[in-house]
Amino acid sequence: MKPSNKLGDSAKKGNQKKKNVNVVVRVRPLSDTEIEMKNKNVSLCDSVSKTVQMKSILSDKCLTRSFGPFDKVYGPESTQMKIYKESVESLVKEVLNGYNCTVFAYGQTGSGKTYTMEGRHDESNEYTWDNDPTSGIIPRALHHIFSELGDHELDYYTVRVSYVEMYNEQIFDLLSTSKSAQQESLRIYDDNNKGVTIVGMEEITVKSRDEVYKILAKGAEKRRTASTLMNINSSRSHSVFTVNVMMREPGCMAGEELLRQGKLNLVDLAGSENIGRSGATEMRAREAGNINVSLLALGRVINALTANAPHIPYRESKLTRILQDSLGGKTITTIIATMSPASSNYEESVNTLEYAQRAKNIKNNPEVNQKITRKALLKEYNEEIERLRRDLVAMREKQGVYMDKENYDHLIEQQDEYTAKIEELEGRLDAYLYQVKKLSEDLAMMDEHYQRVYMNCHKALGKLELRKNELEGLHKELAETKDIAKAANKALLQSENSFTKLRSQAFDLQEKCAIYHGDLTVLHDRLDQHRDISALNDHLLGNFASERIHSISKAKMEIQNSMRAMLSEQLKQIFKEAVDTIVEKMNAASCIVDDQKESIQKAADALTLNLVESQNAVERFAHQEFQRIQKTGSTPVRRIVEYEDLEDLPPAAELIKQEQSSATPRRASGYYKCRESMLEGDIRSSLVSPDTLKSTIVQSKKQLETVEENSTEDQRSSKHVSLNDESGDKKGFNTTG
Numbered sequence: 001m002k003p004s005n006k007l008g009d010s011a012k013k014g015n016q017k018k019k020n021v022n023v024v025v026r027v028r029p030l031s032d033t034e035i036e037m038k039n040k041n042v043s044l045c046d047s048v049s050k051t052v053q054m055k056s057i058l059s060d061k062c063l064t065r066s067f068g069p070f071d072k073v074y075g076p077e078s079t080q081m082k083i084y085k086e087s088v089e090s091l092v093k094e095v096l097n098g099y100n101c102t103v104f105a106y107g108q109t110g111s112g113k114t115y116t117m118e119g120r121h122d123e124s125n126e127y128t129w130d131n132d133p134t135s136g137i138i139p140r141a142l143h144h145i146f147s148e149l150g151d152h153e154l155d156y157y158t159v160r161v162s163y164v165e166m167y168n169e170q171i172f173d174l175l176s177t178s179k180s181a182q183q184e185s186l187r188i189y190d191d192n193n194k195g196v197t198i199v200g201m202e203e204i205t206v207k208s209r210d211e212v213y214k215i216l217a218k219g220a221e222k223r224r225t226a227s228t229l230m231n232i233n234s235s236r237s238h239s240v241f242t243v244n245v246m247m248r249e250p251g252c253m254a255g256e257e258l259l260r261q262g263k264l265n266l267v268d269l270a271g272s273e274n275i276g277r278s279g280a281t282e283m284r285a286r287e288a289g290n291i292n293v294s295l296l297a298l299g300r301v302i303n304a305l306t307a308n309a310p311h312i313p314y315r316e317s318k319l320t321r322i323l324q325d326s327l328g329g330k331t332i333t334t335i336i337a338t339m340s341p342a343s344s345n346y347e348e349s350v351n352t353l354e355y356a357q358r359a360k361n362i363k364n365n366p367e368v369n370q371k372i373t374r375k376a377l378l379k380e381y382n383e384e385i386e387r388l389r390r391d392l393v394a395m396r397e398k399q400g401v402y403m404d405k406e407n408y409d410h411l412i413e414q415q416d417e418y419t420a421k422i423e424e425l426e427g428r429l430d431a432y433l434y435q436v437k438k439l440s441e442d443l444a445m446m447d448e449h450y451q452r453v454y455m456n457c458h459k460a461l462g463k464l465e466l467r468k469n470e471l472e473g474l475h476k477e478l479a480e481t482k483d484i485a486k487a488a489n490k491a492l493l494q495s496e497n498s499f500t501k502l503r504s505q506a507f508d509l510q511e512k513c514a515i516y517h518g519d520l521t522v523l524h525d526r527l528d529q530h531r532d533i534s535a536l537n538d539h540l541l542g543n544f545a546s547e548r549i550h551s552i553s554k555a556k557m558e559i560q561n562s563m564r565a566m567l568s569e570q571l572k573q574i575f576k577e578a579v580d581t582i583v584e585k586m587n588a589a590s591c592i593v594d595d596q597k598e599s600i601q602k603a604a605d606a607l608t609l610n611l612v613e614s615q616n617a618v619e620r621f622a623h624q625e626f627q628r629i630q631k632t633g634s635t636p637v638r639r640i641v642e643y644e645d646l647e648d649l650p651p652a653a654e655l656i657k658q659e660q661s662s663a664t665p666r667r668a669s670g671y672y673k674c675r676e677s678m679l680e681g682d683i684r685s686s687l688v689s690p691d692t693l694k695s696t697i698v699q700s701k702k703q704l705e706t707v708e709e710n711s712t713e714d715q716r717s718s719k720h721v722s723l724n725d726e727s728g729d730k731k732g733f734n735t736t737g
Contacts, residue, residue: 109271
């Protein structure tokens with residue numbers, strides 16, 4: 001499987017158009033010393049409009065100056081990780097695509113430049129480049145480069161780093177192992193192909209981030225720092241950390257490999273400072289002076305670039321010569337301007353913002369580094385070395401001749417020029433020899449790596465054959481497993497269908513039991529109602545019989561008294577017969593009352609018998625259902641006591657009509673209706689009403705009148721009068737009765 005070539009996708013587009021230098025501003029928080037000195041925060045960062053406002057509190061009028069817009073503005077709450085991801089992460093990808101990129105920090109001393117570039121190293125190794133909270137740009141960028149190279153599985157790449165400082169306009173190698181080399185400054189010369197080159201600079205090949213941390217620690221120990229009033233650990237030199245990445249393009253044939261090169265320059269400039277405020281004296285004052293001179297030269301270069309001047313003063317300082325390609329050249333450049341928000345540093349902060357605002361107008365023309373083959377690179381280096389050697393031998397073999405003074409002076413002048421050229425050619429020769437040495441080392445490393453890759457490929461092919469055999473066996477096992485799973489799923493589906501049917505039957509039985517239980521409860525309630533009605537009827541009948549007996553007794557006494565007053569002794573026998581008739585009627589009424597009681601008792605017994613038969617029918621139905629459940633194998637649902645929870649049940653009458661035709665039949669009305677009274681029907685017809693009893697008494701009176709009419713004529717007139725009076729009394733009785 002070929003490795004992906006995402007790193008070179010953007011490089012195939014060719015050269016980009018001119019683009020402005022990317023400028024970001026970072027404002028650090030107030031330090032403890034500044035807080036103790038009652039300094040106020042005079043800066044206001046707006047990350048939306050990407051501007052910085054400075055408030056002047058030293059003058060009588062409170063003036064506010066606005067700077068920007070910049071590409072990014074970070075306030076005191078910003079983190080190392082946020083700044084890297086938003087401003088530097090994309091540059092790493094451009095380096096891997098074959099571009100040269102530069103990041104350098106500029107600002108007042110003590111404003112956080114070194115912390116931004118180097119940060120603090122966490123030795124726990126539990127963080128990665130994208131989540132380490134304290135790591136600076138330099139170690140995070142190297143870690144990011146190794147992560148990207150590892151993710152894309154390139155078969156060949158080399159990463160070399162160099163670390164130099166510029167102190168008092170002299171360049172020293174911070175990675176040199178020689179003690180004498182530390183005291184000798186390195187030379188700079190211009191190469192037509194590679195631009196500005198530092199001769200004798202040590203380049204170290206690194207393979208992991210741990211090696212990078214060791215190199216940074218080694219360089220930090222040699223870098224010149226000193227304590228000033230502005231910063232306890234102030235950098236007294238400019239440092240340049242350079243990362244060269246060389247990758248072989250994938251898909252090339254052996255011997256014709258294309259090499260893609262990218263370079264990342266990470267520059268930590270020394271802080272600009274006021275010599276009076278920093279307390280620098282003697283040597284420290286000279287250091288500060290040289291720092292300010294190089295920074296002023298950098299400022300003039302920026303002014304010339306923004307003004308499109310015909311001449312750019314790069315050669316005024318070695319710092320501007322090193323950054324020549326980064327300012328107005330073919331490099332993608334990002335400037336991080338760091339500043340203090342304290343009111344005591346107002347002037348220096350304003351100068352930093354003005355410098356950043358001018359630098360924002362610089363335009364670069366980024367170009368992808370030309371890809372070359374390994375053979376062409378070696379041939380080019382060998383030809384250049386041979387040509388330089390021939391030139392050096394020719395210059396040394398020239399013999400002196402006698403000539404006049406003018407010609408001699410001219411010859412001396414030419415000799416000085418040739419001497420300068422020889423020194424330059426020697427420098428180039430040393431550089432080419434060093435490059436040949438590095439390329440030879442890279443070639444040996446590449447051959448060794450290719451041999452390992454070739455052996456690993458053979459091993460991988462053998463493992464692939466074994467994996468194919470294992471895969472065939474696994475496919476067979478998978479087919480058998482699928483068959484077993486299919487059969488199991490089929491059986492499970494049948495079980496689920498059976499379970500669904502059983503569950504449906506159980507729910508139906510539960511609903512029926514709930515309905516029957518409700519019907520039985522209704523029957524019991526109606527039985528209690530009938531019993532209450534029967535007891536009420538007995539009470540009413542007893543009261544009625546008592547009232548009638550009392551009325552009859554009262555009427556009897558009135559009749560007896562009336563008859564005694566009207567009739568004489570001759571009518572005693574007739575009255576006796578009448579009394580006997582009345583007593584007989586009363587006995588008949590008593591018999592009627594007894595008959596009514598007996599009828600009521602019979603009705604109650606019949607009602608009780610009907611309720612018992614209904615209950616037996618329900619029990620027989622439940623017994624039949626239970627036997628049917630035992631025969632079918634269905635398990636009944638346990639009876640639920642709180643039947644009020646059963647919602648959405650159909651009416652009981654409908655289910656009973658559908659499921660059980662042998663149940664107790666309903667009335668035509670469709671529901672049980674309680675009887676209004678036990679006196680209805682045959683029982684009620686057997687009772688004697690008060691009106692009937694009255695009519696019976698009137699008939700008895702008429703019979704007595706008829707008997708009186710058959711009496712003797714002698715007593716008719718007097719008796720007739722008495723009877724008329726008595727008839728009026730009787731009529732009053734009938735009226736009141």
